[in-house]
Amino acid sequence: MLDFDALNVIGVSKFADRLKDAIALAGSPPVADLARVLINGDGQLGASEQAVYAALKGTTKSFTAENCARAARFLGVDGYWLATGVGHAKRQDPQSLDPDQAYVVEKMRTLNRYQLDMLIVVVDAFTGPSGDRATVSISYAQRAAQPSAAHLPGVETPGD
The missing domain is CATH 1.10.260 (434 Repressor (Amino-terminal Domain))
Structure with a gap:
């Protein structure tokens, strides 16, 4: 349980x-x-x-x-x-998306958690966080301010 x-x-x-x-x-x-x-x-x-x-x-x-x-x-x-509690209550019907939206959704499904967190920060920079998302975005932005090299694709950390 x-x-x-x-x-x-x-x-x-x-x-x-x-x-x-x-x-x-x-x-x-x-x-x-x-x-x-x-x-x-x-x-x-x-x-x-x-x-x-x-x-x-x-x-x-x-x-x-x-x-x-x-x-x-x-x-x-x-x-x-x-x-x-993460995401949306109603499932989005992929058929109802325009081709650009469908492309973005498909690409988002390939992101790891860190990449998705960074994408949320970028989207919020364009649209402005609202409601409960504002609090979540602020915590992501604070983490993003000092990213670990281990999270960055193609970046080796000392000892790799």
Whole structure:
């Protein structure tokens, strides 16, 4: 079982809040319907409504990775967003992107974490960070101010 709230980064909501948002985005299906697609403590299909309510109230700190994936699929939201709060709740349909956007998205998927952090700083320099992203971007910018040579492609550190 994973403690999703422990995975939070600055400015990212709690798992219970994201689960509530996901249910709202899905048109507020009954909790009983969501519970039916989850796995219970015995490994069987069909969790209790009480287990879902506990997750919604934030009174449980754990939710299995499988149940997070099942909930995301059932509710039609991005599983990574539901688990971590990073990204967007609604999955972007690649067909709805123009060719330039699709190219950028495909290239972004090849970046390592450090490169992605630096890209966020650059994008925010053009567009200006907003809301919770401002706090995250500031921390990335502070790290970027003194990058380690080990993170730079093609740069060897002493002793390599």
